Amino acid sequence: MTSSRFPGYDIIVIGAGVAGLMAGITATNLGARTLVVAKGVGSTALTTGAIDILGTQNIPPTRSPAQAGPISMLPSPIRPASLSAALQQLRQSQPHHPYAIISQENLQAGIELFRHTCAQAGLHYTGIADENLWLPTALGAVRPTALAPAAQQAGVVDRPEPYLIVGFHQLKDFYPLYLADNLNRTSGHPARGIYLEIPRIAARADWFTLYLAQLFDDPALRYTVAQQIRSHLLPGERVGFPAVLGQQTSQPEIPWLDLQHLLGVPVFEIPTVPPSVPGWRMFEALKAGFRAAGGQLLIGSQVVESSVDKQKVLAIKVQTAARLLTLEAGAFILAAGGLYGGGLLSYWDGKLEEPLFGLPVATPGAAQITDWHRPTYGAAHPAQEFGLATNAQLQPLDANQEPAFENLFAAGAMLAHWNPWHEKSGDGVTIATGYQAALSATHCLGDRV
Ligand SMILES: Cc1cc2nc3c(=O)[nH]c(=O)nc-3n(C[C@H](O)[C@H](O)[C@H](O)COP(=O)(O)OP(=O)(O)OC[C@H]3O[C@@H](n4cnc5c(N)ncnc54)[C@H](O)[C@@H]3O)c2cc1C
Secondary structure, three states: OOEEEOOOEEEEEEOOOHHHHHHHHHHHHOOOOEEEEEOOOOOHHHOOOOEOOOOOOOOOOOOOHHHHOOOOOOOOOOOOOOHHHHHHHHHHHOOOOHHHHOOHHHHHHHHHHHHHHHHHOOOOEEEOOOOOEEEEOOOOOEEEEOEEEHHHHHHOOOOOOOEEEEEEOOOOOOOHHHHHHHHHHHHOOOEEEEEEOOHHHHOOOOOOHHHHHHHOOOHHHHHHHHHHHHOOOOOOOEEEEEOOOOOOOOOOOHHHHHHHHHHOOOEEEEOOOOOOHHHHHHHHHHHHHHHHHOOEEEEOOEEEEEEEOOOOEEEEEEEOOOOEEEEEEEEEEEOOOOOOOOOOEEOOOOOEEOOOOOOOOEOOOOOOHHHOOOOOOOOOOHHHHOEEOEOOOOOEEOOOOOEOOOOEEEOHHHEOOOOHHHHOOHHHHHHHHHHHHHHHHHHHOHHHO
């Protein structure tokens, strides 16, 4: 195994999930020569493609369809009703939460940068008028989210139209009749489901979502699908598809817009089980935005070691397919994911480890392994809040609660003191901390940038 030295970058970001790519885009826009290095693509393609900022029960839909009928699965409206008021409340009650560390202005700036970057790639996001959207899931439940791809927007429960949900026998794990039955109860709107019989789709026994999405890039297939739906469509209905409406990345909304045009009614996508096409589109849009800004991306290469002195990170060692590289930079951003993403490791005896820099992993409220569990399904599990404790600049802290290294910053699922699942705050925190970490890293470079 050989080792070679590359000319230094200003900033190296470890990880190409939403946190790493947002950090890379921000740093590059600020003029830093930036490399994003990652062993894989992160959890982006597992997500719905929608951006959750804060969706817990204290943020009800402000225009709840509860007026239209009994909706058992929507929380009853309680104050505060707005997203910004709920965030303010969270900042006061949880001072270590990443949202308490990052200002509202930087959260908004990060979200706007995300939105702008995706729009440049032809992927438009709607929502965030200080309230959550409530969108159908593949099981027919409804979930709150702050920012949704435009192709999902017409599914919101506060629109009046009844739902027609279409599916294909060959796409497993998307059951339109079951979905519609549940959606009828959870949204309060009439909903019905049908299976389409399209010869080109029926040619295979089952389809992987990304391959089925490729078929929808073909206008002829969309025409056939629309013709068949028209024979079922009742006046006033909107049409929900599994999220497989096109996979090409240059103009990702064309297949959805074309179907809407052909049918003459609102059409929307419902996210499927992974791999999620909307998540994949988001990843492609962020990747394109980073490259267009001038950043360099090295995917498929694992950071295996760091070289540090007392106060600074000097370099990282990266195992590429061909050789071991030593890469130097003025600052580093660690966005390697949490316990799911591989950035943090846990062992059978309760030992937790950040493997690259030896940073301590905070275990708020659960010091012993016996405290990690909760008896109730769906309860806020303490392990979800494990991660790196940081200061306001997002510098990870050492055991003495001091910045471990002056030029190391952390972002995303690695951070402690938040619970993406319970709060429904996944990519909101991830975008905001990626943005903030890049601001701090660029600032630490001083005149170098
Ligand atoms: C199944 C699932 C569904 C979700 N759905 C939603 C949703 O609908 N809406 C929402 O807002 N949020 C959702 N989230 C949460 C949200 O996506 C996460 O908060 C977010 O993905 C975390 O991003 P990240 O960039 O911090 O980490 P990750 O996405 O985990 O990325 C980590 C990156 O680091 C790399 N890496 C790790 N170790 C190394 C190493 N040693 N060397 C090099 N690279 C390394 C990985 O390869 C990867 O590129 C979901 C998460 C999951 C898992």
